Amino acid sequence: MAVRTLRVEGMREDTRGAEERAALEAAESRPLDMSVEHVLDTARTRAGLDDFGPMDFTERLGALLREVEADDNVWKTHKGLFVEQCVKAASNRLYIRHYWTTHPASLDVPIDRPVNVIALPRSGSTHLENLVASDRRLRHLPVWLATQPAPNPHEDPGPGGADPRYARAEERWARLSSNEIMAAMHEHSPDHACGENELQIPDFASYQWEWMARVPGFRDHYLGTDQTPHYAYMRDVLKLIAHQFPDDRRWMLKSNQHAEQLGPLVSTYPDATIVMIHRDPVATLTSLLTMRGLALKTSQRVPDIDAHVDYWVDRVERMLRGYLRDRHLVPHDQLVEVDFADMVADDVKTAAYVLDRAGLPVTGETTADIEAYIAAHPRGRRGRVVYDLAGDFGLDTAELRERFAFYTDTVGIRPETGKGGSK
Numbered sequence: 001m002a003v004r005t006l007r008v009e010g011m012r013e014d015t016r017g018a019e020e021r022a023a024l025e026a027a028e029s030r031p032l033d034m035s036v037e038h039v040l041d042t043a044r045t046r047a048g049l050d051d052f053g054p055m056d057f058t059e060r061l062g063a064l065l066r067e068v069e070a071d072d073n074v075w076k077t078h079k080g081l082f083v084e085q086c087v088k089a090a091s092n093r094l095y096i097r098h099y100w101t102t103h104p105a106s107l108d109v110p111i112d113r114p115v116n117v118i119a120l121p122r123s124g125s126t127h128l129e130n131l132v133a134s135d136r137r138l139r140h141l142p143v144w145l146a147t148q149p150a151p152n153p154h155e156d157p158g159p160g161g162a163d164p165r166y167a168r169a170e171e172r173w174a175r176l177s178s179n180e181i182m183a184a185m186h187e188h189s190p191d192h193a194c195g196e197n198e199l200q201i202p203d204f205a206s207y208q209w210e211w212m213a214r215v216p217g218f219r220d221h222y223l224g225t226d227q228t229p230h231y232a233y234m235r236d237v238l239k240l241i242a243h244q245f246p247d248d249r250r251w252m253l254k255s256n257q258h259a260e261q262l263g264p265l266v267s268t269y270p271d272a273t274i275v276m277i278h279r280d281p282v283a284t285l286t287s288l289l290t291m292r293g294l295a296l297k298t299s300q301r302v303p304d305i306d307a308h309v310d311y312w313v314d315r316v317e318r319m320l321r322g323y324l325r326d327r328h329l330v331p332h333d334q335l336v337e338v339d340f341a342d343m344v345a346d347d348v349k350t351a352a353y354v355l356d357r358a359g360l361p362v363t364g365e366t367t368a369d370i371e372a373y374i375a376a377h378p379r380g381r382r383g384r385v386v387y388d389l390a391g392d393f394g395l396d397t398a399e400l401r402e403r404f405a406f407y408t409d410t411v412g413i414r415p416e417t418g419k420g421g422s423k
Helices: 018-027 036-047 057-069 076-102 104-108 125-133 143-147 164-176 180-185 196-203 216-223 228-244 256-260 262-268 281-299 305-329 340-345 347-357 364-376 389-393 397-403 405-411
Strands: 005-007 115-117 138-140 250-254 273-278 335-339 384-386
Touching (some): 036 076, 076 228, 076 281, 125 138, 125 273, 196 228, 196 256, 228 250, 273 347, 305 405, 335 347, 347 364
Parallel strands (some): 138 250
């Protein structure tokens, strides 16, 4: 199969057309309510429910809204989109609370011995998660349930009993995949395995909010606060999903933020098999900066690529230092460390190794399951994105490698020479 090569053009330039810019300028004069009260009232109306549970989340919600509102370099149209993301999260919180209240037994569902990939973003974590989850003895968290874990009690099934949550996820992926570069970089189709930290979004926790907006103040609060309560919330939302779809299989999970939250992770899942993929940070950053940079260009009046680079280089460094600081918290026989280069060379072998370490002996059926997944999801089927670290982001590879030597020297990572990236 011939693989198309895709390239991001004009990363440092405003490439909008005159018509698009005029529409953005016109929206600047329209009123926009970015108050906590507006978000909560809109969510109550949309969900037809009013019990949010403990209200401590409103402090975090307010901090997010104030930080985005104060950013003069963000178009008001995109501030409105952020408000909508907050309304959606608050609505999900209402649905989740309603489900827990009407199905209290859901909180008693056990989550036993999950397998959890914790690698940094753009380090192959989603690919490994999908590979391992293809084993019929495991189940994964699909995008359509991560997006809305609990049903709307006022919503009827679609034709043939179809879950409307699934239909919405299909519609959303159809919109997202119309951008061929984003589709090639990160699949988000309804059944695709999704990051577990998205289950924290209705608690207005998680580093996931850093992917939705530039919120360094929220980042500082997140990093400076014990995340264990939010990990308990995440686990209880997962229990809610398991209650809706009973299944004795173990969970295959993933979250990039777990790499810097090993304490809360181990406290929440003390019997988990924790899988860390070690990848050259330069390659990770090249891919991450491009993916997040595309969203930044869309939302900002003037693309501030230098600030974007400073933020995420620092962010990856913090995550890696957090991992090295805390990896001793994971029991030795529960920590599985994988080299990205080895996974690229033989992903079937890598997935089999993870399964074996998780206490799931590799059988002929195991190999068949993994190979069937690979056959259905060939590399590069949506194209291959190439990157320009120096041209797009003004970064010097040698300087970056020196900055991250504290990590690469410790774990023995080999520098990558390719230009691809995956999550």
